[in-house]
Amino acid sequence: MIHHYHVTSEREESFSLDFEIQADATFAQLMDLLIDTLDFDPASIGMFYICDDRWQNVGQVAHSDFFESDAGNQYEIEKTRLEDLLDDTGARMRYLYDFFEDRYLRLQLVKIHSGSLSSPQIISLEGKKPRQTDPDEFVGGLGGDVLSIDTPLGMMDEAFDEELFNADELSSDSFSIVDEE
Structure with a gap:
């Protein structure tokens, strides 16, 4: 199965990114895709928050060293696959990419279809890329x-x-x- 995501920034209104990735990819692989595509510092710490339909955090995906005690459900970034937590069209998550300025990307699963990819595919990238502090x-x-x-x-x-x-x-x-x- 293939997941198609639409990404926006809370800080850069003109920015949008659409990409497809294997549903069985790990959150670490997703983070690597975002880091490479947006020219983020690979040494920076990032984490995902699984969200409800109002963008409220209901779970956290991170390196176990960075689990927050009040984050709800917690999953390891290297072991957890996208399809384990995001299996319905419309599913949402936020990616914290800048701890200093508390900056996030919003990701929404917009389509699930059959097939396979040898590597993630960028469908579109528009606007000004968000930057890390x-x-x-x-x-x-x-x-x-x-x-x-x-x-x-x-x-x-x-x-x-x-x-x-x-x-x-x-x-x-x-x-x-x-x-x-």
Whole structure:
């Protein structure tokens, strides 16, 4: 069986992607297709959320190291096949491709038909591709220069804008000190 998916972006309104993939492909193979097609960083962590008809999460497909305790049903990305969780036309999922900015792609299964493919097939790709946040760009955007593991501790204070943290706004009422014996 072959699954035909339509993909849109929550951030890039002009973007759309249609592709076909074997129904017995794993979610890891699907993620590889998305990474290759959209020029995402293959070292970045991604995960899928199985959704109901209102795009609410009802399950999670990820590497077991990244399971969230409140995500509902959890499935391993390397072992779970598309057909195991998505067997009806209209089935929905979201792919979290950017943890820093909480960016998702929406995927909807629009057609299931018989046949086989030797590899996934891109049917159409339109609009501006969504982009992932570069971790260095994200840290640098917090108010200072890009930080690295080699940045001296004194320079880290200088790298952040003082407006992000105001010690005068802290109240001792919200803290408690526990004496350990």
